[in-house]
Amino acid sequence: MAKQKTLTLSINQPLDLGLTLNSGQAFRWHKKDEWFYGTISNMLVGIKQEDKYISILVDEYLPPEHQDTVKNSVKTYLRLDDDLESIYKWISTDDIIKQAIATYRGLRILRQEPWECLVSFICSANSNITRNSSVLKSIAREYGDPLSLGDHIDYTFPRPDRLASLGEDPLRKLGLGFRAKYVASASLMVTAGDLDLSSLMEMPYDEAKENLIRLPGVGEKVADCVLLFSLDKMEACPIDRWVRRAFENWYSIEENLKYNALRTWAFERWGTYAGYAQQYLFQQIRLNSKTYSTV
DNA sequence: ACCATACCTCTCTC
DNA sequence: AGAGAGAGGTATG
Numbered sequence: 247m248a249k250q251k252t253l254t255l256s257i258n259q260p261l262d263l264g265l266t267l268n269s270g271q272a273f274r275w276h277k278k279d280e281w282f283y284g285t286i287s288n289m290l291v292g293i294k295q296e297d298k299y300i301s302i303l304v305d306e307y308l309p310p311e312h313q314d315t316v317k318n319s320v321k322t323y324l325r326l327d328d329d330l331e332s333i334y335k336w337i338s339t340d341d342i343i344k345q346a347i348a349t350y351r352g353l354r355i356l357r358q359e360p361w362e363c364l365v366s367f368i369c370s371a372n373s374n375i376t377r378n379s380s381v382l383k384s385i386a387r388e389y390g391d392p393l394s395l396g397d398h399i400d401y402t403f404p405r406p407d408r409l410a411s412l413g414e415d416p417l418r419k420l421g422l423g424f425r426a427k428y429v430a431s432a433s434l435m436v437t438a439g440d441l442d443l444s445s446l447m448e449m450p451y452d453e454a455k456e457n458l459i460r461l462p463g464v465g466e467k468v469a470d471c472v473l474l475f476s477l478d479k480m481e482a483c484p485i486d487r488w489v490r491r492a493f494e495n496w497y498s499i500e501e502n503l504k505y506n507a508l509r510t511w512a513f514e515r516w517g518t519y520a521g522y523a524q525q526y527l528f529q530q531i532r533l534n535s536k537t538y539s540t541v
Numbered sequence: 542a543c544c545a546t547a548c549c550t551c552t553c554t555c
Numbered sequence: 556a557g558a559g560a561g562a563g564g565t566a567t568g
Contacts, residue, residue, distance in 0.1 A: 270563065371564040377551050378563085423549025428565085465565050486563035504543095528563080 249306040250292075250396050255317045256299045260330045262352030263295040269529055271356050271475050273366055273379040274386060276400075283398055287319040287359075290393035290400045300324075305395060325357050337516050337523040342496045346526040355525055356475055360443045361436070362403040363476035368432060368463040369425050370471075377421075384420040385409075409433035428463025435461060451479045466505045474521040483512045483520040492531040 267275040267282050275284040281292040281303060292303030302320055304313075321327070330352075338344050365385070370378045382403075389408055390401030409417075410433035417426035435441055441461060446454040454477060458469040466485075473482035485493075485508050493499040493508060503511075509520075516523040 367563085368565095370562095372548075372562060373550090373564090374552070374562045376553090376562095380551085418549080421550070423551085424547090424565090425549080463565065467564060471563080484563075488563065532563085 248394065248396060250303050251306050251308070253302040253304060253313055253317055254299050255302060255320055257326060258298075259326050259328070259354075260352040261295060261300075261324065261326075261354060262350070263293065263300070263324075265350060265352065265529075266324070266354045266356065269353060269525065270375050270532075271525075272358055273375070273382045274400075274403075278398075283395070283400060285393065285400055285402060286323045288393075288402045289316065289319070290395045290398065291316065291320070292395065292398070293320065303395065322357055325354055328354065330354065333519050333522050336519050337526075339515055343523060343526060346530040350526055350529050353525060353529060355480070355522060357478065358476040359403070360446070360472065360476040361406060364432070364443070364458075364461075364464070364472050365403070365409070365429055367468040367471040367475075368428050368461075369422060371425060371428075371463065371468065373425075381421050385417075388416075388420065406433045406436040410437040425463060428461075432461045432463060446473075446477050451481055454479065455482075466509075470509075470521075474524075480521045481513060481518045483509050483516075483524045485509060485512070485524070486528075488528050488532050489524055492527040495531070496527075 263282065264277075267284070272284070275282050277283075281294045283290065283292050285291070289304075292301075294301045294303070300320065302316060304316055308316065334347050338347065362382075366378070366382055369381050373381075386401040386403050389404040389412065393400050393402065409429060412430065412433075414426045414430040417429055420426075422429060436443065441457055446457060449457070451473065454473060455469045458464050458472055459466070464472075470482040470484035473479035474484060483489075485505055490508065493511070494501055499508065499511065512520045512524065
């Protein structure tokens with residue numbers, strides 16, 4: 247078993263690592279003995295939150311000159327460049343959201359790798375977090391490249407051309423159901439260059455979204471997830487059943503409004519940080535209803 | 542342009 | 556225990 251060493255990354259930002267990695271943004275993190283294991287920039291790392299810093303577990307033989315690269319990758323992934331206190335002030339428009347912020351302080355939006363993020367949310371359609379998590383782990387286990395860290399094994403997420411070469415059936419066997427054909431076909435389009443994911447980061451929100459929606463299995467909601475969780479579009483505000491319910495129950499928003507009416511409402515209220523507001527409300531209403539059902 | 546319905550099948554619940 | 560409902564939506568008619 248290969249040895250490991252620990253890097254230290256100091257933080258001066260609110261952070262609740264466990265909450266952030268389990269908030270339904272990313273689906274492949276695995277917790278073991280206080281460490282969260284997963285891949286960042288195609289590298290397997292362990293991450294653990296200490297008091298004022300983050301410990302990062304890496305291979306013992308990681309060259310010293312790469313240590314800063316790893317730290318920066320983690321920093322980028324956790325969006326430690328976001329000034330959360332300012333964002334809190336910005337979105338604290340009412341008592342509802344103030345309470346959500348107080349309860350889930352340190353919940354951050356992630357900056358994920360766009361391709362995996364895209365597939366993750368195509369697969370999330372009419373599914374649930376538990377199931378989606380198992381589907382994405384299966385895709386990586388079957389078709390990604392193995393990585394090891396100590397006695398830990400994980401996998402890179404397969405690139406578009408790899409998934410494109412599979413076709414629909416192998417994906418169905420992994421439990422994707424009707425989403426298999428969307429992933430297969432989106433993979434083909436990305437491989438063919440019909441959509442250049444890396445170019446979306448520089449486009450304005452609307453333009454990037456139009457481009458994403460051209461892919462099969464990508465509608466308004468999935469596009470907004472990809473824009474928010476991987477493409478730096480913090481005004482993207484994915485509205486799923488939960489967030490819709492939160493708007494209706496807590497903000498007296500009329501029922502059955504169309505997606506874009508809700509999104510416009512959210513943007514008028516929270517502006518360029520609507521995505522952050524959405525994440526806190528999502529967390530609040532999802533965990534609230536969980537407690538109700540178990541009582 | 543809108544609106545209802547089907548879609549795979551896994552998970553959780555009663 | 557085993558069936559039944561519901562699941563972070565999208566495509567289609």
